[in-house]
Amino acid sequence: MPRFLQVPLGWWVVSAGVACALSVALVPSGGGQAAAKDGGPKPASQKAYTETVPGSQVKFDMVPIPGGTFTMGSPKTEQGRSADEGPQHPVTIQPFWMGKTEVTWDEYDIYRKEEAVEEPKQNDDRLKANADAITGPTPPYADETFGHGREGHPVLCITHHAAMEYCRWLARKTGKAYRLPTEAEWEYACRAGTKTAYFFGDDPKKLDDYAWYAGNAEDQTHPVGQKKPNPWGLYDMYGNVAEWCLDSYKKDFYAEFPADKPTLEPVLLPTATRFPNVARGGSWADEAARCRSATRRASDKNWIKRDPQRPQSIWWLTDAEFVGFRVMRPVEELPKLKGLRSKVTLESK
Numbered sequence: 408m409p410r411f412l413q414v415p416l417g418w419w420v421v422s423a424g425v426a427c428a429l430s431v432a433l434v435p436s437g438g439g440q441a442a443a444k445d446g447g448p449k450p451a452s453q454k455a456y457t458e459t460v461p462g463s464q465v466k467f468d469m470v471p472i473p474g475g476t477f478t479m480g481s482p483k484t485e486q487g488r489s490a491d492e493g494p495q496h497p498v499t500i501q502p503f504w505m506g507k508t509e510v511t512w513d514e515y516d517i518y519r520k521e522e523a524v525e526e527p528k529q530n531d532d533r534l535k536a537n538a539d540a541i542t543g544p545t546p547p548y549a550d551e552t553f554g555h556g557r558e559g560h561p562v563l564c565i566t567h568h569a570a571m572e573y574c575r576w577l578a579r580k581t582g583k584a585y586r587l588p589t590e591a592e593w594e595y596a597c598r599a600g601t602k603t604a605y606f607f608g609d610d611p612k613k614l615d616d617y618a619w620y621a622g623n624a625e626d627q628t629h630p631v632g633q634k635k636p637n638p639w640g641l642y643d644m645y646g647n648v649a650e651w652c653l654d655s656y657k658k659d660f661y662a663e664f665p666a667d668k669p670t671l672e673p674v675l676l677p678t679a680t681r682f683p684n685v686a687r688g689g690s691w692a693d694e695a696a697r698c699r700s701a702t703r704r705a706s707d708k709n710w711i712k713r714d715p716q717r718p719q720s721i722w723w724l725t726d727a728e729f730v731g732f733r734v735m736r737p738v739e740e741l742p743k744l745k746g747l748r749s750k751v752t753l754e755s756k
Contacts, residue, residue, distance in 0.1 A: 453502055453738055455640075461580045463517050468507040469736060470640045472596050474500055476669050479594055480661055480701055485604050487696030491658045491703050497669040500595045501741070505588065506733040508631035508642045509561040509650060510573070512552070518576050519544055527753055541576045544569060544722040548714060553728040559630035561648045561731040564724045567677065567684040567706065568751040570651045570732040575748055577734065586744070587653040588735040589674040590703070593687045596735075597700045599639040604699045606637045606644070611695035618646030620698050624691035645698040648731035649686040653744075656683040656705040672741055679750040681721070682707050690729035706730075718753045 453471040460466070480495040481488045522543025524530055533540040544565075551564055565573075570587055577585045588596065603609045607617060614620060617637070619629045624646065632642040654675045664670045677684060683705035689698030696702075710727035711719050724730065737744075 460517050465513050469504040470507050472503050472505050474502040477595050492701045496664040496666050498591050499669040499671045502738045504736045505596045509731050509733045512557045512562050515562040518573050547723045555628040560628050563648050563731045564728050567651050568749045569722045571749040583736055584740050585734045585736050590652040590654040590685050591673050593652050597644045599637045614695050619691050620646040621694050628691050644688055649690045650688050651732040652685040654685045656685045679755050681755045686730050692729045721751050
């Protein structure tokens, strides 16, 4: 639960290994050799790189994730499993890059400094002048860190809309197609070629080595990248903060896909409705079972229940200090995701 709420504050200026025992067939999907079609540099090969946010000294690392086919979801026998993790089904993923760590306040505060507004009308005016304008956060009602720490810590308590708009801002700044990962891309990257409950096996006692969770986090987030990475070099895929995925949440979504042939890049596109959307990976507040590779979490209105503003903020969450996000970048974007942006407005329910 949030530690405290305050009166309005005004806005603040505030890798890669290879799994030995593959549970998936890593079917080459361009092998990272395809040219980027997002307006950014066209890499000769898909390599790890470091991005510097233009106009700043803030950097973050991107890890190459090879294309392939894997089995999404969990078997009925997996300990801690929920019904929405099945039925299992094969999925094919195109190559992409994933943020080595979760997005930190260091990165997000640059966006706030550039794009934040004092009142929603300023965003409305931007969009009236230019329908493709980047919008920015209104002032948070509470201390947005909720006492978890800022420098090097993952950003938290931001809405799905805010995460999507940050990605759009970052893409505009860098000329590269950054966005939230789809639920399928997230699980594929998390598993890193494994089929066990966790990428390190089935024994949750080993989670201490890889994650900040209820068993060791001491009721707070920690600076990113302190624990061991997964086999593909991604840190904090479990715990610290749960991570927004692009998708809307649907409990029986997996039942829509064939079990005998792979589905290419499934995604349930977000709508103008604020809830529910998907968060993955568990958080500092979750027990081990909620940090498994297949675990899904649906957002809901309880995540803003303490927000007294009317209309309630579409940028900040008052009751979800456990959720943040990381970015991804496709080598070649899927047609259905090109130009995608949040449809949420102040009128959204």
